[in-house]
Amino acid sequence: MTIHYVCRHCDVQVGTLNQNDCSAEGLGFHQLTQEERQSMIEYKQDGTITVKTICEDCHDAMERTPSYHELDTFIQ
């Protein structure tokens, strides 16, 4: 089971994880709400999982401009 972590803002690949335990609990997904799971986790047809996360660059940008996050939510 391969999990790709991709930045939701700039699409950069943050990291890749090879996880044997692909249950929601093993991945920590059970800590998320149903809504968060649907917006963050994408199950691809080739069996990999893409998790939308945030890279350091975008995190820094958001820290600098707090309204950036609101704007992004608005666009979605």
Ligand SMILES: [Zn+2]
């Ligand atoms: Zn980013």
